[in-house]
Amino acid sequence: MDLNLSPEEKDIRDWVRTFVTKELMPLEQQVLTRERNHEPGITHDELKALQNKAKAAGFFGIQTPESHGGMGLGAVMTSLIQAELGRTFVPFRFAGDADNILFSATEEQQERYLLPTISGEKRSCFAITEPGAGSDARAIRNTARREGDEWVINGEKTFITGGNEADFVMVFAVTDREKGADGGVTCFLVDRDMGWTSSPIDTMGEWGPAALSFEDVRVPHSAILGEEGHGFDLAMQWIGKGRYMLPANALGACERLVEMGMEWARNRKTFGLPIAERQAIQWMVADSATEIEALRWLVLAAAWQVDNGIDSRQSQSMAKLYGGVKANEIVDRVLQMHGGMGYTRELPIERWYRELRLLRIYEGTDEIQRRTIARNLLKGHASVRGHLG
Structure with missing residues (x-):
């Protein structure tokens, strides 16, 4: 069991x-100021400039195959990168990536959607969640009715990440109600100019999801991504592409937060001593460090399984569940360590507090992760001994 990174991995x-x-990190105060004025933390042009700096150093398309101009990095390396990005709340992502299910598109669809997404000419969004179908994705009601060589899409989607900015959507609709999710749901690639609309949803954090509306939106039969009736398989492929990425990002945030907490504890004095000398604070630090280390290995274990072709759904659910719960506990402790200052907007802790709360909800709630983990164990699909058996 080699727990060391190779020289190349360390360099990356x-x-x-x-x-x-x-x-x-130098942009953090600017981001906070803008967000409090209800402006984007960084503009599209600023993001592009940062991405170009990274691209000049070879950081483009982190997980995009080399055949498509990317770095083609594996899951472990990607999770380590995501943890580093998680150490700041500045909304940055490397350029050159595209939704994994777009790589299963036809050659014509790849020319129209995949390649422009990789190059940054187009932006996509993934739309399966509906007002009445969140965790229960099989309950979707959005429909697509065939009329000759066209499909007519009607319905609503909600909490769609990137929906306000997207040029096209991968939307999932019921095409055969009798077959249900297994054989009756299809994914369509739909350009915005085909008629769907979006509106922003105001949230307690800075995540800006959208509500999408489809009213008699007509698309050609060639707009189907994958096979007709097999959309749910694609949806699960998209959702399962990397649940380890979310707790990996939280891992970086937790590291930074605890470092901030320790620095504060060394300098803040009460009754003549730094609060770092107080047992209550020491226990907060010790518990947080232990949980961070446990989360690190849950994330890396799930990512390692992905890289080695092992079914990692159980491990990813565990990492997602543990990461969401512990990240919220850790940011709460760090806020408590800072006392009243932690509750103010002078420090970024309250910002992280709101952001990390989302981790327990999106891309599978805590309850759904627990349901998945327990079912796999009770049905014998997984063991409490782990994948080593």
Whole structure:
């Protein structure tokens, strides 16, 4: 069991660490100020400039195959990169990536959607969640009715990440009610100019999801992604592409938060001593560090399984569940360590507090992860001994 990174892997991680420290962290105060004025933390042009800096150093298409101009990095390396990016709340992502299910598109669809997404000419969004179908994705009501060589799409989608900015949507609709999710749901690639609309949803955090509306939106039969009736399989492929990425990002945030908490504890004095000398604070630090280390290995174990072709759904659910719960506990502790200052907007802790709360909801709630984990164990699909058996 080799727990060390190769020299190349260290170089990649360290470059991202330096990039985050020198290019992103100095923007944090600007991001906070803009967000409090209900403006984007960084503009599209600013994001593009940062992405170009990274691209000049070879960081483009982190998981995009080399055949499509990307780095083609594996899951473990990607999770390490995501943890480094998680150390700041500046909304940055490397350019050159595309939704994994777009790689299963036809050659014509790849020319129209995949390649422009990789190059940054187009932006996509994934739309399966509906007002009455969140965790229960099989309950979707959005419909697509065939009329000759066209499909007519009607319905609503909600909490769609990137929906307000997207040029096209991968939308899932019921095409055969009698067959249900297994054989009756189809994915369509639909350009915005085909008629669907979006409106922003105001949330307690800075995540800006959208509500999408489809009213007699007509698309050609060639707009189907994958096979007719097999949309749910694609949806699960998209959802399962990397649940380990979310707790990986939270891992970086937790590291940074605890570092902030320790620095504060060393300097803040009460009754003549730094609060770092107080047992209550020491226990907060100790518990947080232990949980961070446990989360690190849950994330890396899930990612390692992905890289080695092992079914990692159980491990990813565990990482997602543990990461969401513990990240919220850790940010709460760090806020408590800062006392009243932690509750103010002078420090970014309250910002992280709101952001990390989302981790327990989107891309599978805590309850859904627990349901998945327990079912796999009770039905014998997984063991409490882990994948080593």
